[in-house]
Amino acid sequence: xxxxxxxxxxxxxxxxxxxxxxxxxxxxxxxxxxxxxxxARAGFRVIGFDAGPFWDTERDWVSDEKGAHNLYWNDMxxxxxxxxLAFGANNSGKGVGGGTVHWASFTPRLHPSDFSIHxxxxxxxxxxxxxxxLKPYYELMELxxxxxxxxxxxxxxxxxxxxxxxxxxxxGDALIRGCTNLGIGVSAGGPVAILSGSRANxxxxxxxxxxxxxxxxxxxxxxxxxxxxxxxxxxxxIRPNCMVSRIHVGATRxxxxxxxxxxxxxxxxxxxKAVIVAGYSIETPRLLLNSACPGFENGLxxxxxxxxxxxxxxxxxxxxxxxxxxxxxxxxxxAHALTEEFYExxxxxxxxxxxxxxxxxxxxxxxxxxxMVAKGAWGWGLRSVMMDYxxxxxxxxxxxxxxxADNRVQLAEEKDRLxxxxxxxxxxxxxxxxxxxxxxxxxxxxxxxxxGAQEVVQEARYAHLVGAARMGDNPExxxxxxxxxxxxxxxxxxxxxxxxPTQGSANPGLTIMALAARAADYLIREGxxxxxxxxxxxxxxxxxxxxxxxxTWGHGMPRI
Amino acid sequence: xxxxxxxxxxxxxxxxxGKPIGPISQPGYYPGFSTLAQQxxxxxxxxxxxxxxxxxxxxxxxxxxxxxxxxxxICDRILPQDDRxxxxxxxxVPQIDRRLYENSHDGYRYEDMPPDREAFQLGLRAxxxxxxxxxxxxxxxxxxxxxxxxxxxxxxxxxxxxxxxxKQLPIHRFWMLLVSDCxxxxxxxxxxxxxxxxxxxxxxxxxxxxxxxxxxxxxxEEKRYQWKAPDxxxxxxxxxxxxxxxxxxxxxxxxxx
Ligand SMILES: Cc1cc2nc3c(=O)[nH]c(=O)nc-3n(C[C@H](O)[C@H](O)[C@H](O)COP(=O)(O)OP(=O)(O)OC[C@H]3O[C@@H](n4cnc5c(N)ncnc54)[C@H](O)[C@@H]3O)c2cc1C
Ligand code: SF4
Numbered sequence: 001x002x003x004x005x006x007x008x009x010x011x012x013x014x015x016x017x018x019x020x021x022x023x024x025x026x027x028x029x030x031x032x033x034x035x036x037x038x039x040a041r042a043g044f045r046v047i048g049f050d051a052g053p054f055w056d057t058e059r060d061w062v063s064d065e066k067g068a069h070n071l072y073w074n075d076m077x078x079x080x081x082x083x084x085l086a087f088g089a090n091n092s093g094k095g096v097g098g099g100t101v102h103w104a105s106f107t108p109r110l111h112p113s114d115f116s117i118h119x120x121x122x123x124x125x126x127x128x129x130x131x132x133x134l135k136p137y138y139e140l141m142e143l144x145x146x147x148x149x150x151x152x153x154x155x156x157x158x159x160x161x162x163x164x165x166x167x168x169x170x171x172g173d174a175l176i177r178g179c180t181n182l183g184i185g186v187s188a189g190g191p192v193a194i195l196s197g198s199r200a201n202x203x204x205x206x207x208x209x210x211x212x213x214x215x216x217x218x219x220x221x222x223x224x225x226x227x228x229x230x231x232x233x234x235x236x237x238i239r240p241n242c243m244v245s246r247i248h249v250g251a252t253r254x255x256x257x258x259x260x261x262x263x264x265x266x267x268x269x270x271x272x273k274a275v276i277v278a279g280y281s282i283e284t285p286r287l288l289l290n291s292a293c294p295g296f297e298n299g300l301x302x303x304x305x306x307x308x309x310x311x312x313x314x315x316x317x318x319x320x321x322x323x324x325x326x327x328x329x330x331x332x333x334x335a336h337a338l339t340e341e342f343y344e345x346x347x348x349x350x351x352x353x354x355x356x357x358x359x360x361x362x363x364x365x366x367x368x369x370x371x372m373v374a375k376g377a378w379g380w381g382l383r384s385v386m387m388d389y390x391x392x393x394x395x396x397x398x399x400x401x402x403x404x405a406d407n408r409v410q411l412a413e414e415k416d417r418l419x420x421x422x423x424x425x426x427x428x429x430x431x432x433x434x435x436x437x438x439x440x441x442x443x444x445x446x447x448x449x450x451x452g453a454q455e456v457v458q459e460a461r462y463a464h465l466v467g468a469a470r471m472g473d474n475p476e477x478x479x480x481x482x483x484x485x486x487x488x489x490x491x492x493x494x495x496x497x498x499x500x501p502t503q504g505s506a507n508p509g510l511t512i513m514a515l516a517a518r519a520a521d522y523l524i525r526e527g528x529x530x531x532x533x534x535x536x537x538x539x540x541x542x543x544x545x546x547x548x549x550x551x552t553w554g555h556g557m558p559r560i
Numbered sequence: 561x562x563x564x565x566x567x568x569x570x571x572x573x574x575x576x577x578g579k580p581i582g583p584i585s586q587p588g589y590y591p592g593f594s595t596l597a598q599q600x601x602x603x604x605x606x607x608x609x610x611x612x613x614x615x616x617x618x619x620x621x622x623x624x625x626x627x628x629x630x631x632x633x634i635c636d637r638i639l640p641q642d643d644r645x646x647x648x649x650x651x652x653v654p655q656i657d658r659r660l661y662e663n664s665h666d667g668y669r670y671e672d673m674p675p676d677r678e679a680f681q682l683g684l685r686a687x688x689x690x691x692x693x694x695x696x697x698x699x700x701x702x703x704x705x706x707x708x709x710x711x712x713x714x715x716x717x718x719x720x721x722x723x724x725x726x727k728q729l730p731i732h733r734f735w736m737l738l739v740s741d742c743x744x745x746x747x748x749x750x751x752x753x754x755x756x757x758x759x760x761x762x763x764x765x766x767x768x769x770x771x772x773x774x775x776x777x778x779x780x781e782e783k784r785y786q787w788k789a790p791d792x793x794x795x796x797x798x799x800x801x802x803x804x805x806x807x808x809x810x811x812x813x814x815x816x817x
Contacts (some may be wrong), residue, residue, distance in 0.1 A: 004764065020660045022707065026615055048793070060603070060605070061605070062603075062605050062609045063602065063603065063604040063606045063747060063760075063761030063762060064609055064612075064617070064748075064761060066613075066744065067606070067609040068746035072666075073570075073667055074664070074665065074667040074669060075666065075667060076665070076667065076669060077667060077668045077669075078668070078669055078670075078671050079668045079669070079670055079671065080670070080671035084670055084671070084799075085668075086666075086668060087666070087668035088665075088666035088667030088668055089666065100602075108730060167770055167771075168770065168771060169770045169771065170770070170771060170772070170773055173771055173772075206762070206763065206764070206765075206766030206767070207766060207767045207768070207770055208761075208762035208763050208766060208767055209762070209767065210763070212760075215762070216603065216763045216764075217763060249766055257709045261596075325772070325773060326773025327773050328757075328759070328773045328774075328775075330759060331759070331767040331769070331770050332767070332770045362754065362759050364747040364748075364753065364756060365743065365747045365748055367742055367747075368740075368743035368744075368746075368747045369739075369740050369743055370741060371737065372739050372743065372801075373736070373801070375798045375800075376715065376798050376799045376800045376801045377798060378638055378711070378715060378739050379637060379638060379639075379640055379708065379711070379793065379794075379795020379796065380572060380640055380789035380790065380793050380795045380796040381789070381795050381796050381797060381798050382638075382639065382739070382743065382795075383572075383639070383640065384572075384745065384787055384789065384796065385754050385756075385798075386752075386789065387587075387589060387755065387756055388755040388756075389757065389758060390757045390758075390773060390782065391773075392754070426672070441700070450797055483644075503801055532675055533616070533774050558772075
């Protein structure tokens with residue numbers, strides 16, 4: 001059972017032990033889910049491994065903050081550096097659908113400027129592709145999920161959304177009020193991958209506000225409900241609760257398959273003609289590093305020493321304002337309004353790049369901890385500020401942090417219960433980041449004041465990890481090419497957020513999916529050559545609009 | 561409860577009436593509001609999980625009896641419930657004990673922190689050492705005000721004793737761990753939702769009044785009064801956690817974008 005009415009009717013194909021498949025995909029999340037669906041539709045024999053369960057949303061998920069703990073990647077990671085990142089609920093999912101199960105589902109695109117910040121601002125790196133290469137895939141994903149939002153979205157490359165904007169909740173009202181009073185534009189009611197009208201076997205949103213705990217309704221898009229059912233229908237196998245521990249390389253310096261631990265903890269091997277890793281910005285580099293072997297002593301695809309490096313998080317300070325009147329911010333999806341007015345570089349501010357301001361809607365447990373950090377609340381202070389929960393609204397500042405080689409994922413000495421070394425993540429802010437955060441945090445607080453808050457406080461936070469195996473044209477400074485193919489091994493690919501060279505200040509999910517759809521078109525055009533040849537065709541593939549899941553077309557007409 | 565609690569009134573005060581609040585079954589500004597009363601509108605799995613939390617309070621399996629008693633005294637000050645009557649106090653220590661017993665955690669550990677189990681055991685020892693150092697008595701034998709002073713010194717990152725332990729256990733990280741575990745236990749309980757006017761689970765029924773903070777027909781309007789922390793308490797004022805520079809890292813996480 002997926003969502004309140006969706007069911008997967010067809011039985012799932014099972015490849016027998018020892019059978020060689022075309023593709024193994026490690027991780028069925030944002031990137032892996034979309035790619036799996038397309039490869040299956042194109043007729044490839046493909047298995048998607050996921051370390052977590054195949055969710056039955058009705059039986060496994062709850063409308064409860066604490067009860068949602070099992071959605072997250074809770075295996076131990078070590079966090080270090082001057083600005084250590086939080087993991088678990090803050091960063092990644094475990095289970096089919098990956099992070100899209102618990103994302104808030106804000107789905108803005110990157111701006112055209114994001115693809116060349118080195119050329120224009122002298123910071124970060126340029127992408128190997130321009131915005132125009134990704135644009136048709138953005139449009140495709142906005143229809144497939146689909147995305148709700150205004151008919152005219154003014155920032156970056158202006159465009160409109162296929163489904164209408166959502167009604168406002170109390171936090172969105174506050175954001176609109178604050179922005180309007182300061183003359184700042186706002187996008188109300190999206191862009192979010194939440195249905196504002198029902199479609200096929202998915203009902204529309206009921207505004208229950210538990211998006212981050214998994215949408216039991218099926219209104220919020222996750223690859224679990226948007227792409228995985230179609231993948232299964234088209235002959236893909238999914239192996240849930242299977243943790244891939246190692247990628248194997250054969251005599252010809254090509255990968256031959258993966259070792260994994262099945263749901264009973266049994267060590268198994270799966271043979272494949274090509275392997276695609278889509279395990280998130282921590283697990284992807286961890287797996288590549290842990291697959292080191294003779295000939296690849298520093299880990300697979302790591303001749304550039306870039307695997308694990310240039311990890312990025314977005315600054316995600318939460319700004320909280322207390323209002324005299326009631327807000328009740330637990331209603332409506334946390335994601336429902338934003339502004340990208342400050343997205344682009346403005347020389348007057350004294351730093352490169354920019355930020356967005358978005359609605360968030362912390363539930364009581366999260367809010368209590370935010371009050372503990374932002375106000376130093378404990379004891380009776382905590383009790384009393386919590387009694388005012390319904391008077392508070394929260395905005396999320398979302399700021400671009402630039403890539404740095406020393407922000408990285410490494411293997412720690414410590415091992416997990418399967419004997420795989422755990423990841424150690426080091427994260428520091430640098431000069432431009434600090435200036436940007438200071439400015440953006442103050443601007444977000446100013447908007448909160450302008451909305452009429454009588455008290456405004458904030459908590460530092462980081463969200464949305466991407467990078468750590470970046471793409472580029474130069475094999476000496478990047479891990480994969482523009483299609484996700486590793487420079488070092490012709491039949492090893494990456495397809496998740498880890499390949500992003502920079503991140504802009506848009507939430508990354510839509511971009512990850514658009515990149516996955518583009519990679520799929522490439523793999524499908526290349527066909528069997530991927531399995532045999534060392535040739536690298538760098539011609540752009542034709543766009544395949546016929547590979548979308550059913551019900552994509554004929555519903556919702558975006559103004560493009 | 562220790563013998564000295566009688567000496568000071570540890571209850572908050574309604575300044576409009578000038579009277580201490582409680583012990584009552586439901587503090588807060590939403591008297592009579594009950595999320596549990598709505599349980600027939602919740603989905604089966606959510607009902608099962610939430611009711612289990614209310615009905616089946618886990619036994620103490622990780623901590624020794626002595627540790628559990630000490631932690632209970634600490635939690636009584638970090639999340640004081642003196643305004644709640646005995647049958648409506650929300651269990652904190654059993655939830656922490658269960659988490660540690662099951663070795664469940666949030667999926668990360670700061671490089672400079674020991675694992676959570678060890679952190680709790682070390683932290684408890686340090687708190688006891690401070691009590692001995694300051695008062696030549698155990699933490700359980702001193703009054704609530706003195707207990708608060710000790711916790712207050714952790715909040716400020718300036719405890720007077722336990723220095724050997726604090727070398728292995730960064731004070732501010734331990735303090736945040738402790739407060740956030742208490743907050744998790746308290747604010748995941750439906751009685752706390754009633755207290756703060758949080759509507760709770762809403763699937764499959766939905767919320768329909770989204771704007772202006774309006775209540776659903778089954779929710780309650782706020783009935784505010786002037787609330788004041790007990791005179792005897794130092795935790796009613798807001799002071800930044802010491803060491804809370806940008807490098808602190810933030811434990812409050814969900815509910816964001
Ligand atoms: C609270 C929260 C809110 C968010 N809100 C938004 C938002 O509003 N908008 C947005 O765009 N993004 C949001 N994100 C971020 C978004 O969820 C991620 O950026 C996105 O899901 C990353 O996609 P991915 O493909 O890189 O990895 P994931 O989606 O995380 O998928 C990785 C999958 O790989 C599996 N896996 C990993 N390693 C292995 C292995 N060795 N073997 C087998 N399986 C493995 C994992 O179990 C997982 O299912 C949010 C994240 C959080 C935590
Ligand atoms: S608010 Fe809407 S999208 Fe979010 S969980 Fe509820 S029904 Fe799903």
